[in-house]
Amino acid sequence: MRNLNEKKLIKIALVGQPNVGKSMLINSISNSKLKVGNFSGVTVEKKQIEFQYNDYLFQITDLPGSYSLNEYTIEEKVTKNYLEKGDYDIILNVLDSTNLERNLYLTTELLALDKKMIIALNMSDEADNEGLIIDENQLSKIIGKPCVKTSAKNRTGIDTLIKTLIEKYNSPKFESKLIFSNVIEEEISNIKTLLIEKKYESDVHYREVAIKLLQEDKKTFLKFHDEPIWIELQPLLNEAFEHIYLHYNTKDLDEIFADEKNAFARGATQEVITSKKEYEKDLSSKIDSVLINKILGIPIFLFFMWGLFQLTFELGSIPMDIIDSFFASLVDGTKNILGENEISSLVGDGIIAGVGAVILFLPNIVILFFGIALLETTGYMSRVAFLLDGFFHKFGLHGKSFIPLVTGFGCSVPAYMAARTLKNDRDRLLTLFIIGFMSCGARLPIYVLFTGAFFAGENAGNILFLIYITGALLGLIAAKLLKITVFKSEDEPFVMEMPKYRLPTFKLVWHTVSNQALMYLRKAGTYILAASILIWFASNYPKDIEFETKINMQIEQTTSEEKKQELQNTLIQYNLENSYLGIIGKFSQPFFEPLGFDWRMTVALETGLAAKEIVVSTLGILYGLGDELNEQSETLLNKIKNNIPITSALSFIMFVMIYIPCLAASMVFTREAGGWKYLVYLFVFTTSTAWVLSFITYNIAKVVT
Numbered sequence: 001m002r003n004l005n006e007k008k009l010i011k012i013a014l015v016g017q018p019n020v021g022k023s024m025l026i027n028s029i030s031n032s033k034l035k036v037g038n039f040s041g042v043t044v045e046k047k048q049i050e051f052q053y054n055d056y057l058f059q060i061t062d063l064p065g066s067y068s069l070n071e072y073t074i075e076e077k078v079t080k081n082y083l084e085k086g087d088y089d090i091i092l093n094v095l096d097s098t099n100l101e102r103n104l105y106l107t108t109e110l111l112a113l114d115k116k117m118i119i120a121l122n123m124s125d126e127a128d129n130e131g132l133i134i135d136e137n138q139l140s141k142i143i144g145k146p147c148v149k150t151s152a153k154n155r156t157g158i159d160t161l162i163k164t165l166i167e168k169y170n171s172p173k174f175e176s177k178l179i180f181s182n183v184i185e186e187e188i189s190n191i192k193t194l195l196i197e198k199k200y201e202s203d204v205h206y207r208e209v210a211i212k213l214l215q216e217d218k219k220t221f222l223k224f225h226d227e228p229i230w231i232e233l234q235p236l237l238n239e240a241f242e243h244i245y246l247h248y249n250t251k252d253l254d255e256i257f258a259d260e261k262n263a264f265a266r267g268a269t270q271e272v273i274t275s276k277k278e279y280e281k282d283l284s285s286k287i288d289s290v291l292i293n294k295i296l297g298i299p300i301f302l303f304f305m306w307g308l309f310q311l312t313f314e315l316g317s318i319p320m321d322i323i324d325s326f327f328a329s330l331v332d333g334t335k336n337i338l339g340e341n342e343i344s345s346l347v348g349d350g351i352i353a354g355v356g357a358v359i360l361f362l363p364n365i366v367i368l369f370f371g372i373a374l375l376e377t378t379g380y381m382s383r384v385a386f387l388l389d390g391f392f393h394k395f396g397l398h399g400k401s402f403i404p405l406v407t408g409f410g411c412s413v414p415a416y417m418a419a420r421t422l423k424n425d426r427d428r429l430l431t432l433f434i435i436g437f438m439s440c441g442a443r444l445p446i447y448v449l450f451t452g453a454f455f456a457g458e459n460a461g462n463i464l465f466l467i468y469i470t471g472a473l474l475g476l477i478a479a480k481l482l483k484i485t486v487f488k489s490e491d492e493p494f495v496m497e498m499p500k501y502r503l504p505t506f507k508l509v510w511h512t513v514s515n516q517a518l519m520y521l522r523k524a525g526t527y528i529l530a531a532s533i534l535i536w537f538a539s540n541y542p543k544d545i546e547f548e549t550k551i552n553m554q555i556e557q558t559t560s561e562e563k564k565q566e567l568q569n570t571l572i573q574y575n576l577e578n579s580y581l582g583i584i585g586k587f588s589q590p591f592f593e594p595l596g597f598d599w600r601m602t603v604a605l606e607t608g609l610a611a612k613e614i615v616v617s618t619l620g621i622l623y624g625l626g627d628e629l630n631e632q633s634e635t636l637l638n639k640i641k642n643n644i645p646i647t648s649a650l651s652f653i654m655f656v657m658i659y660i661p662c663l664a665a666s667m668v669f670t671r672e673a674g675g676w677k678y679l680v681y682l683f684v685f686t687t688s689t690a691w692v693l694s695f696i697t698y699n700i701a702k703v704v705t
Helices: 023-031 072-087 096-111 124-129 136-143 157-171 182-197 208-215 218-225 230-248 253-271 285-289 297-314 317-340 342-359 362-377 380-393 399-407 410-422 425-435 441-454 457-485 506-540 545-557 562-576 580-595 599-607 615-621 634-643 648-658 662-674 676-704
Strands: 007-016 035-038 045-053 056-062 090-096 117-122 132-134 146-150 273-275
Touching: 007 023, 007 072, 007 096, 007 157, 023 045, 023 056, 023 157, 056 157, 090 096, 090 157, 090 634, 096 117, 096 124, 096 132, 096 253, 117 124, 117 136, 117 157, 124 132, 136 146, 136 253, 146 157, 146 634, 157 297, 182 208, 182 230, 182 410, 208 218, 208 230, 218 230, 230 253, 253 273, 253 380, 253 410, 273 285, 273 297, 285 297, 285 380, 297 380, 317 342, 317 362, 342 506, 362 441, 362 506, 362 545, 380 399, 399 410, 399 425, 410 425, 410 662, 425 457, 425 676, 441 457, 441 648, 457 648, 506 580, 506 634, 545 562, 562 580, 580 599, 580 648, 580 676, 599 615, 599 648, 662 676
Parallel strands: 007 056, 007 090, 090 117, 117 146
Antiparallel strands: 035 045, 045 056, 132 273
């Protein structure tokens, strides 16, 4: 027989809330005698047992029952101190299966300790009697720790638990899967990025370090305070805290993280537990029973989105006339001051008209952002993500992908950044590739222009909603194809935090909307401004002096105003067709001709690579509107309607809906995806998909119309 000293020693810290059956579980695990003493310096009982199993010697320390690790009681202080400084190999966290949500709160705190851990779902027999069905395998995937159903009373699951402890002891330690809300996750990601870039040496995962910093853990702060990295870390933390305080409307980090842990516990419980009985519900649960009902939930969500797009179109059109008139008068005033010359044309037709075409649609953008901000700040969007998880999995997407995707309706830049919350690389890449199918706010001006030109006013909001939903559905289909061909991987479990419903605060909504609106305006003052100047130059040069002189002579010789206007239009048209922009458009037109696009539409799409807002102003310039460039005027709507067949218009909308996002978003995509090669893949994927679907749309439309 082998000597006892030769056996491998496994030291276990037994942790759980009061009344979860820890003592009974110890008795079931071993018949060894219980050693009772006191923890050093306190009167709290210290219970230890030792027993043998095959080649292993188990030493279990039963820590005092604690609801949390907040140090409010002597028991909590003792438990926390031992877990942070004690000598042990594995945490055995015992949960009451009949009260899973409350017990998981302590589990969330244990996950942040960066230790090996196993969950014992005790009292599983009582849970069965109460009609509660717990999916322990799903819970294991969600928290990244093995979960074993046990019943200390009936001695079931004990052998499995011991074998799992041995397996965990002999396996490497993995990063925990404690997931917070998007706000916290964004700041964790920012801190992790800095630590990675600085190659900071740490014994624990960067994620755990980031969490401790955001919780203002004193020991972690003291450690970093004397490090060189602190110079760069401090301003990053200041920004992080400001962001977090604003979203939670409090500076109490204990309260904030308590809410986060409760939300995680609530979300995990809803994901893994099925009840055969109805229990008394709080107000949030009663609201949830309607809003995330399996039958009514999705129709309710679609109704909210339909209402939002109706408001975006109807309310947004009211201030557009004022903005429109302002920029029209500004263009006229500028030309009156500068006179009829090249500088006047550059400033008026190029800069003011180009930037004005973008600002014209700012009301629509603000309304869209405002609606999404309201849905997010009330806690509703988290519910929708939970509701759509099963639906998303059918298309190969993760439930957590919902937040980046819905953010994509506002702007692709923050949407790409929001995909950081997805831990699985393939899930994240798949989500990044699909975000472009969600029509961002920059595409809204194009949709508003074409729906206004081809559809009656009362139907415009419905058509706008249909465009957005079609893009989303095409994105889901594309996700399924990519999942089964390129991004093959096992489905990751999903848990979405379930915060309580909150009334949105003006300060938080204002912060969200103003930031997005300013981002939109900054784009107008940078990318759009530069692109407008470039487009003006490319559409005005080179000039054919000989032809221009000939036409001007004919204009001078005629007395008919109608004939003069006709000659003037001929000159404009000739100059456009032979300009740099016209040459580019005609060169690439054969590629787009099967889609029903003329060279003007082709050039508009190509300028849209810089920023989608430019498409509208480019169309206006290229269809010969000249000084009458005014996106919401009858002239432009009629020009679009008279020059573009509805078959080509539908095909054009389809292409705009799918092809690669703007330059700024593409740069962010490259960074988040991990390299330039992914941008090449995205360009090829979106362009080919857009071409094929536009071709199908064009030919179906020709048959139908």
